[in-house]
Amino acid sequence: MDKNTALYIHIPFCKRKCAYCDFPSFAGKESLMLDYTKALCEEIDYRVDKKIDTIFIGGGTPTYLSLEALKLLKNSMDKLDKSKDLEFTAEGNPESFSIEKLQLFKEMGVNRLSIGLQASQDTLLKALDRVHNLEQFLKAYNSARELGFKNINVDLMFGLPNQTVEQWKETLEKVADLGVEHISCYSLIIEEGTPFYKMNSKGKLLLPEEESERQMYEYAIEFLKSKGYEQYEISNFAKKGLECRHNMIYWNLEDYYGCGSGASSYLNSIRYRNTDSIEKYIYMMEEKNNACIEEHKNSTEDDMEEFMFMGLRKLKGISEKEFEERFSVPIEYIYNKVINKFTNNKLLIREKGRLYLSKEGIQLSNQVMCEFIL
Numbered sequence: 001m002d003k004n005t006a007l008y009i010h011i012p013f014c015k016r017k018c019a020y021c022d023f024p025s026f027a028g029k030e031s032l033m034l035d036y037t038k039a040l041c042e043e044i045d046y047r048v049d050k051k052i053d054t055i056f057i058g059g060g061t062p063t064y065l066s067l068e069a070l071k072l073l074k075n076s077m078d079k080l081d082k083s084k085d086l087e088f089t090a091e092g093n094p095e096s097f098s099i100e101k102l103q104l105f106k107e108m109g110v111n112r113l114s115i116g117l118q119a120s121q122d123t124l125l126k127a128l129d130r131v132h133n134l135e136q137f138l139k140a141y142n143s144a145r146e147l148g149f150k151n152i153n154v155d156l157m158f159g160l161p162n163q164t165v166e167q168w169k170e171t172l173e174k175v176a177d178l179g180v181e182h183i184s185c186y187s188l189i190i191e192e193g194t195p196f197y198k199m200n201s202k203g204k205l206l207l208p209e210e211e212s213e214r215q216m217y218e219y220a221i222e223f224l225k226s227k228g229y230e231q232y233e234i235s236n237f238a239k240k241g242l243e244c245r246h247n248m249i250y251w252n253l254e255d256y257y258g259c260g261s262g263a264s265s266y267l268n269s270i271r272y273r274n275t276d277s278i279e280k281y282i283y284m285m286e287e288k289n290n291a292c293i294e295e296h297k298n299s300t301e302d303d304m305e306e307f308m309f310m311g312l313r314k315l316k317g318i319s320e321k322e323f324e325e326r327f328s329v330p331i332e333y334i335y336n337k338v339i340n341k342f343t344n345n346k347l348l349i350r351e352k353g354r355l356y357l358s359k360e361g362i363q364l365s366n367q368v369m370c371e372f373i374l
């Protein structure tokens with residue numbers, strides 16, 4: 001059977017940078033949108049030569065791309081060899097999900113939307129420097145439903161400055177009550193080089209105590225379960241059968257193309273990374289038809305490590321049989337010591353041929369995963 005292959009498409013434009021964001025995305029570069037999209041389409045047309053099972057247009061803010069540029073992208077999407085049951089996600093921010101863009105997504109074959117809300121309180125959104133409010137989110141969500149989008153994810157964040165456990169509960173309730181199919185809940189990480197990093201080093205960021213953050217995460221798990229969402233990955237919850245197949249390809253260490261500035265690919269155990277710079281990306285595509293600045297052939301050890309720490313993100317964990325089939329060696333030969341350590345202290349559970357994090361292990365997942373580095 002053919003391997004599943006995914007395609008990630010990066011749109012690096014944002015209306016404004018959020019205060020916590022260290023993604024390869026830029027504000028104030030709208031004049032490059034059209035040239036960038038032309039270069040992006042060239043990369044897609046030139047590189048992607050396998051049947052595609054899932055597509056994810058992410059960013060940045062894909063919905064911030066002009067209609068003209070999105071139309072160009074549609075031409076490239078139309079040319080791809082796509083699976084019959086393709087999952088095709090487009091991500092965006094509430095204020096830029098216009099009816100015209102939603103309609104164009106439909107025509108493009110998009111069947112899953114991912115909307116970045118983060119929090120339902122406008123005060124928190126403002127403090128994050130987000131460009132939208134709750135009302136705009138609801139408007140975008142309702143328009144998407146009216147246009148027939150049946151699979152919608154909403155991105156949320158907890159552990160925000162000044163966020164109370166009560167506010168987090170309110171956000172979860174509002175979103176779950178809408179009946180969205182999928183919810184991602186990420187804890188805020190203060191990344192170097194962001195405005196939040198600076199503010200935090202000056203003691204100007206009032207972050208919730210570790211204990212409140214733990215409570216927020218635990219509440220999300222329990223509450224979402226009671227609303228019919230199954231937690232299938234550390235930060236992801238879905239109604240039955242509506243897990244994000246695109247992300248599963250990453251967590252299963254399967255092949256994916258990444259096109260656009262800052263995008264990475266993983267193909268036949270080789271990792272490729274494109275330049276982050278939009279200008280350089282356009283230039284490299286024009287000059288060499290290639291914007292890759294880094295290529296790394298994974299060793300078997302690299303693949304084993306990645307298989308483990310990506311796989312353990314899934315609540316189902318990894319299959320020992322799959323490990324053996326993939327690497328031609330039983331998992332105990334490589335990881336006996338670490339498996340014993342974490343099964344003894346009950347952070348890992350080993351049963352029915354699978355290895356997965358326990359409830360306590362999920363809370364300490366970074367600590368566990370680090371030890372799978374060879």
Ligand code: SF4
Nearest residue numbers: 014017018021025060
């Ligand atoms: S919208 Fe997303 S990508 Fe853009 S700055 Fe905010 S968090 Fe970063």
